[in-house]
Amino acid sequence: MPIYEYRCGKCGSEFEQFRRIGDNDDDLKCPKCGKEKPERKLSATSPGGGSACGCGCGGGSKPSPPKMKIG
Ligand SMILES: [Zn+2]
Numbered sequence: 001m002p003i004y005e006y007r008c009g010k011c012g013s014e015f016e017q018f019r020r021i022g023d024n025d026d027d028l029k030c031p032k033c034g035k036e037k038p039e040r041k042l043s044a045t046s047p048g049g050g051s052a053c054g055c056g057c058g059g060g061s062k063p064s065p066p067k068m069k070i071g
Helices: none
Strands: 003-007 014-018 039-041
Touching: none
Parallel strands: none
Antiparallel strands: 003 014, 003 039
16 A cells, blocks of 8 residues: 655645545545645655656656746
8 A cells, every 4th residue: 555645735734644546535624624625745655656757757758847827
């Protein structure tokens, strides 16, 4: 069972949670302030494996462009 790291976008506290692959984060809450749906960090163990780069990009061929909103 992989351990994921989460970061609360409200109070900034970081914590770890055991999550099964496929679980969504809807029921997660920040243990400090109780804010729902904390941000999942990508520094946790990768469930896929076989990635050569190990940078968390998923071993894809091309990196995804950053989502920026201009205007
Ligand atoms: Zn919080």
